Amino acid sequence: xxxxxxxxxxxxxxxxxxTVLSEALDSEFSVGEVLPNERELAARFGVARATLRQALxxxxxxxxxxxxRGVGTTVAPPRMGVAVGTEQHDWxxxxxxxxxxxxxxxxxxxxxxxxxxxxxxxxxxxIVRRSRTGNGQQVAAELLYVPAASVPDLxxxxxxxxxxxxxxxxxxxxxxxxxxxxxSVELGSARADDAKELDRLPGAPVLVVTTRFVARGRTxxxxxxxxxxxxxxxxxxxxGGMEIHHGPERQAS
Amino acid sequence: xxxxxxxxxxxxxxxxxxTVLSEALDSEFSVGEVLPNERELAARFGVARATLRQALxxxxxxxxxxxxRGVGTTVAPPRMGVAVGTEQHDWxxxxxxxxxxxxxxxxxxxxxxxxxxxxxxxxxxxIVRRSRTGNGQQVAAELLYVPAASVPDLxxxxxxxxxxxxxxxxxxxxxxxxxxxxxSVELGSARADDAKELDRLPGAPVLVVTTRFVARGRTxxxxxxxxxxxxxxxxxxxxGGMEIHHGPERQAS
DNA sequence: GAGTGGTCTAGACCACGGT
DNA sequence: CCGTGGTCTAGACCACTCG
Numbered sequence: 001x002x003x004x005x006x007x008x009x010x011x012x013x014x015x016x017x018x019t020v021l022s023e024a025l026d027s028e029f030s031v032g033e034v035l036p037n038e039r040e041l042a043a044r045f046g047v048a049r050a051t052l053r054q055a056l057x058x059x060x061x062x063x064x065x066x067x068x069r070g071v072g073t074t075v076a077p078p079r080m081g082v083a084v085g086t087e088q089h090d091w092x093x094x095x096x097x098x099x100x101x102x103x104x105x106x107x108x109x110x111x112x113x114x115x116x117x118x119x120x121x122x123x124x125x126x127i128v129r130r131s132r133t134g135n136g137q138q139v140a141a142e143l144l145y146v147p148a149a150s151v152p153d154l155x156x157x158x159x160x161x162x163x164x165x166x167x168x169x170x171x172x173x174x175x176x177x178x179x180x181x182x183x184s185v186e187l188g189s190a191r192a193d194d195a196k197e198l199d200r201l202p203g204a205p206v207l208v209v210t211t212r213f214v215a216r217g218r219t220x221x222x223x224x225x226x227x228x229x230x231x232x233x234x235x236x237x238x239x240g241g242m243e244i245h246h247g248p249e250r251q252a253s
Numbered sequence: 254x255x256x257x258x259x260x261x262x263x264x265x266x267x268x269x270x271x272t273v274l275s276e277a278l279d280s281e282f283s284v285g286e287v288l289p290n291e292r293e294l295a296a297r298f299g300v301a302r303a304t305l306r307q308a309l310x311x312x313x314x315x316x317x318x319x320x321x322r323g324v325g326t327t328v329a330p331p332r333m334g335v336a337v338g339t340e341q342h343d344w345x346x347x348x349x350x351x352x353x354x355x356x357x358x359x360x361x362x363x364x365x366x367x368x369x370x371x372x373x374x375x376x377x378x379x380i381v382r383r384s385r386t387g388n389g390q391q392v393a394a395e396l397l398y399v400p401a402a403s404v405p406d407l408x409x410x411x412x413x414x415x416x417x418x419x420x421x422x423x424x425x426x427x428x429x430x431x432x433x434x435x436x437s438v439e440l441g442s443a444r445a446d447d448a449k450e451l452d453r454l455p456g457a458p459v460l461v462v463t464t465r466f467v468a469r470g471r472t473x474x475x476x477x478x479x480x481x482x483x484x485x486x487x488x489x490x491x492x493g494g495m496e497i498h499h500g501p502e503r504q505a506s
Numbered sequence: 507g508a509g510t511g512g513t514c515t516a517g518a519c520c521a522c523g524g525t
Numbered sequence: 526c527c528g529t530g531g532t533c534t535a536g537a538c539c540a541c542t543c544g
Contacts, residue, residue: 011445012532015455037510048534053511058456062442069511070542079439085489183489185438186332187458187482189315192264201512202268203311205440205458229440236338236436236489265513290529301515306530322530323523454531 013047014054020045021055025064025075035065035073061205063230079233080134084209084225091178091213092130092144092223093170099142101166102129109145109222116212117219119147126151128166131197132225139232141197142225146173150220176215183211185234194226205229266300267307273298274308278317278328288318288326314458316483332486333387337462337478344431344466345383345397345476346423352395354419355382362398362475369465370472372400379404381419384450385478392485394450395478399426403473429468436464438487447479458482 035041042052056073059065066076083098092099105127108114114121125147132140148154151172188208195202211223227234288294295305309326312318319329336351345352358380361367367374378400385393401407404425441461448455464476480487 011455014532018456039510048536050535051533054532056511058442061440061458063440067511068542069540070509072510081437184334184486185460185489186486187314187316187440187460189311202264203271205314207438207440233437233439236438267513292529301517303516304514307513309530320530321523322521323528325529 014051014058017045017047017052017055018058021059022064025059029075031075031077033075035075037072060230066230076231077135079231080139081233081235082132082134082139082227083236084227084234085181085183085211085236091170091174091176092142092221093167093174099130099132101163101170102131103162104128104166104169105161113145113222113224116222117145117147119149123147126154126169128169130166134232137231138198140225140227141194142223145222145224147221150176150215173221176220178213178215178220179217180214181211182214183209185209187229188226190226198226198228200228200230207232207234209234267304267311270298270300270305270308271311274312275317278312282328284328284330286328288328290325313483319483329484330388332484333392334486334488335385335387335392335480336489337480337487338434338436338464338489344423344427344429345395345474346420346427352383352385354416354423355384356415357381357419357422358414366398366475366477369475370398370400372402376400379407379422381422383419387485390484391451393478393480394447395476398475398477399473403429403468426474429473431466431468431473432470433467434464435467436462438462440482441479443479451479451481453481453483460485460487462487 029035036044038049038052038056042049045052056065056067060067060076063076063079065073067073090097093101106124107127108122108124109117109127111121114123117125119125125145128142128144128146130142130144131138132142146169151169153175154168154172186208188206190198190200190202190204190206192202194206195204198204198206207227207229209223209225209227211225212219213221213223282288289297291302291305291309295302298305309318309320313320313329316329316332318326320326343350346354359377360380361375361377362370362380364374367376370378372378378398381395381397381399383395383397384391385395399422404422406428407421407425439461441459443451443453443455443457443459445455447459448457451457451459460480460482462476462478462480464478465472466474466476
């Protein structure tokens with residue numbers, strides 16, 4: 001009996017650290033507060049900085065912390081609920097749909113998108129870039145791929161590029177009768193350009209929402225929207241009023 | 254002109270490595286194939302193992318690789334589409350809904366769930382555990398929180414716990430008229446128990462799908478489903494037939 | 507320029523899966 | 526047992542932000 005079984009299954013240091021820090025965040029810190037720097041924290045917990053960083057990465061992934069080079073580590077606010085797919089079947093660009101058109105180009109889409117569009121893989125399409133903001137910061141970037149066949153009456157002359165052209169494409173698109181929508185969500189990592197737009201580093205975790213719009217029995221458009229996974233909780237159906245998860249963890253025996 | 258601008262914005266080694274490996278996966282490897290071990294790969298690319306690992310972590314996050322301790326790193330199959338929310342408003346447990354009941358306990362839920370249930374924060378509820386498989390492996394674990402008030406006629410005697418009790422709770426739940434559902438998706442990291450069940454390490458990235466079931470104007474149940482983010486693509490609406498993303502990356506102009 | 511987080515190194519040892 | 530990926534260390538330097 002003399003042997004007190006301290007750690008029969010010793011959990012990794014960084015995981016234990018994550019738990020300790022998480023509880024500290026719940027009880028001793030408030031939103032926006034900056035933590036001590038990494039070297040200081042590492043010393044305080046008696047671990048190498050790399051180990052501490054592993055714990056911080058976890059907490060950042062969970063949306064508890066926000067780290068910025070040259071600035072510091074701050075306590076993140078609870079994730080904001082962003083409504084996606086208001087369930088009424090609507091084209092993108094319909095009045096007040098939270099997105100803002102940025103510009104519009106004409107180029108060959110990535111192979112995966114081309115396949116889904118059932119178009120030739122070397123055929124150029126309209127690519128509308130849009131962005132979405134919430135709580136004053138950009139939370140999502142979207143690329144909307146529209147084959148020329150979906151906007152036959154588009155007059156290519158008056159607005160060769162830019163926001164005006166983007167709006168023109170969306171307007172033409174809305175003339176089609178939308179028959180259905182398929183949507184999927186998966187985890188991804190931000191490419192360099194998305195990362196920059198979302199004010200994150202390349203490789204930052206993002207939620208990729210892919211939507212296929214169906215009209216006249218064919219795929220009329222494909223939307224690939226990239227949401228910051230650290231700050232966003234995607235809500236479906238309606239009302240983003242849910243506030244579950246991400247409190248002090250308690251285990252339900 | 255003599256100065257060739259090699260790397261005006263030198264990207265990190267691990268990011269470049271990720272790209273190189275990603276292209277190699279596209280062209281030189283097939284699904285299920287095992288890669289050379291990390292020490293070998295690191296040596297081959299002339300980087301430290303930690304740097305190589307950073308690249309591998311990215312690719313694993315993107316669902317391109319699967320790493321298992323004691324075994325090796327293998328090329329992952331494309332993510333499977335898992336239908337979530339068949340859009341017809343149904344209670345969980347309705348005929349063939351892809352979930353399998355595991356057991357049922359009676360305990361106090363985590364604070365965040367208790368708040369959403371609008372019950373007292375120290376009030377015990379039924380907790381049904383269910384699991385979901387796809388392609389022969391477990392892809393999701395669910396905890397369904399059901400307040401006693403939602404299943405008033407439950408006879409607590411004949412099945413005190415286990416799958417039988419779980420089914421009894423679901424059966425009673427289905428007697429209520431379902432008025433609505435709210436759903437949200439966010440990124441999380443697997444807790445120790447979920448990780449074990451999903452055959453991942455603690456902290457592995459997961460997609461947390463939270464559903465609030467509304468009946469008689471109140472919250473009748475809360476479901477928290479945890480999906481493996483590396484292997485799953487959540488599909489909404491219907492048909493998981495979309496195959497976008499995660500091909501050879503090409504930039505759209 | 508001072509201070510922050512981000513990247514990278516070259517080691518060591520551990521935990522696990524198969525033999 | 527060996528080989529694998531997982532954890533951890535103690536450093537170094539870089540890139541960024543801000544006063």
